[in-house]
């Protein structure tokens with residue numbers, strides 16, 4: 011079964027950004043470049059935080075709008091980037107309603123969560139978890 | 152330092168000419184590493200001798216350090232300037248997202264020179280500075296609104312800091328602070344007034360850089376070790392649970408909680424303003440500085456009813472810490488937590504230093520009770536212990552200054568007492584209003600000798616409390632040695648720049664290991680030497696500006712009110728001061 015990162019309870023998030031730094035550190039460097047998870051306040055620290063990370067959609071709009079098929083839907087949900095095919099048009103980033111497609115300015119290519127769960131290991135307050143994607147029966151069908 | 156580390160880039164912004172340039176200053180960071188070490192060197196370069204703190208010649212320096220952006224709890228920015236409050240060294244530290252944002256924008260330090268002709272706010276990005284008109288923001292009643300407007304108007308949410316001043320800073324109140332991320336402050340010594348003198352309403356810094364490491368594997372291993380100890384240490388857990396407010400009850404218990412302008416060391420209302428009570432009945436949210444898992448920032452949810460309409464509540468989230476509970480709670484005899492929190496909020500709206508504001512009001516209360524001033528001076532207010540509504544009204548008058556008395560209060564307790572009398576109970580040391588510990592001689596010596604005249608310089612209160620617990624007798628020499636050792640080591644932490652709350656996590660060994668992974672090869676001795684040198688440079692700056700340790704005023708009140716270690720003896724303090732002056 012495919013896994014995805016789940017934001018279990020954003021109301022518990024303290025905005026420490028450990029997850030953001032963890033994601034960048036995966037590549038063995040400090041700082042934030044390359045981080046595929048974002049935490050920002052909900053309009054001021056007093057209102058808590060919003061955690062933005064790829065939710066591994068079953069029908070990912072980012073892949074739908076990609077003109078070169080550089081974003082390949084993953085069985086079970088989510089996408090994988092074939093960087094060689096990417097022309098850097100930015101359609102995917104605009105199509106994601108969550109804003110979870112981050113952008114690598116230097117390479118002019120999207121940065122997409124690889125569903126590894128490294129960030130969740132550093133969340134001190136159990137806001138994040140790597141979970142198996144459950145098939146949700148579609149009520150409309 | 153790794154050659155590709157952007158730490159060595161110093162951004163110079165000239166507000167007069169509205170220009171900026173970036174200089175590579177690796178030698179500065181090799182010598183001072185960052186934070187306090189780099190800040191004091193830049194201040195010595197930039198600030199002419201005898202500079203007027205409110206003139207364009209007074210620079211603002213913001214410095215971060217080599218571990219910021221790499222390691223957890225390395226989350227502070229050190230601000231250096233000449234203080235309009237004391238007329239001497241101005242140094243103030245703040246967290247929030249300030250340090251990470253400056254580092255992520257690719258700078259080790261920012262130097263702000265000159266003064267703008269009209270209100271301005273700065274947007275600082277990697278390699279770029281935008282000067283934005285702030286005329287419409289000037290005079291806005293609440294500092295919170297300023298943050299909100301810039302937050303909405305500028306991009307970069309989550310990866311930026313927004314430092315701003317309130318009206319107190321605009322009007323040059325000598326202890327106006329700078330607020331960052333709503334709940335953290337460059338509180339002490341008047342950085343807000345220096346911002347105001349430059350017509351600098353706010354400063355936003357944003358970025359998301361990569362930072363190089365010397366050895367990827369060693370870096371991740373060092374990270375994990377620090378992360379583990381930061382999240383598992385019992386002290387850090389306490390900071391998360393109750394926050395600094397955990398100190399209120401134990402201090403009160405031993406008789407070291409300054410109460411009613413230090414007429415007493417015990418407050419009968421301590422229970423209801425304690426960390427325990429606030430956590431139980433008011434705590435609404437905890438938040439963290441960027442890259443710190445501890446989340447020590449405690450926000451109280453305060454419900455205030457509409458004056459006339461039933462069931463119409465507004466809910467405010469108000470930050471609290473031990474120092475505010477002391478200065479605006481016990482020091483003013485306020486035991487009602489809601490009223491105390493509302494007073495915090497007013498101080499925040501105006502953008503004042505909470506600690507100095509409380510001590511100034513405590514002096515004013517006593518001065519009024521003694522008849523040194525009357526209602527003509529106070530603009531019809533009667534300041535009385537416990538009367539939060541009058542204090543809230545007085546806070547706003549400190550900024551609007553309807554009378555000469557409030558103009559005097561706007562320059563601190565020292566200044567006000569020099570005009571109206573009551574010096575013996577004007578609780579300032581080195582010109583700065585005292586912090587919330589009256590534990591014995593060491594805490595006061597720490598305030599007197601510390602480079603910032605703060606409890607954080609050398610933590611004298613810890614020396615007192617240790618002596619109390621062990622039943623040791625303190626000696627002037629012993630206290631001076633302990634204070635100096637602590638203050639020197641803290642220069643190292645303040646240069647890295649690590650939050651002092653994590654001083655137990657960042658031992659010398661841990662700091663060396665972390666530094667090595669990011670390209671700073673140092674030795675334990677080397678760190679100590681660097682700390683001593685930084686303290687020495689601060690002392691040299693202070694002496695140049697007329698500071699004389701042996702001529703410091705010791706307020707009579709600290710000698711009169713028994714401390715947990717008994718009465719503090721002036722001869723003890725004087726002897727220690729003389730020794731400190733030789734040693735530093």
Ligand code: SF4
Pocket residue numbers: 022023024025026027028029030049061132133134135136137138
């Ligand atoms: S690590 Fe957890 S608590 Fe910290 S910002 Fe990320 S989601 Fe929030």
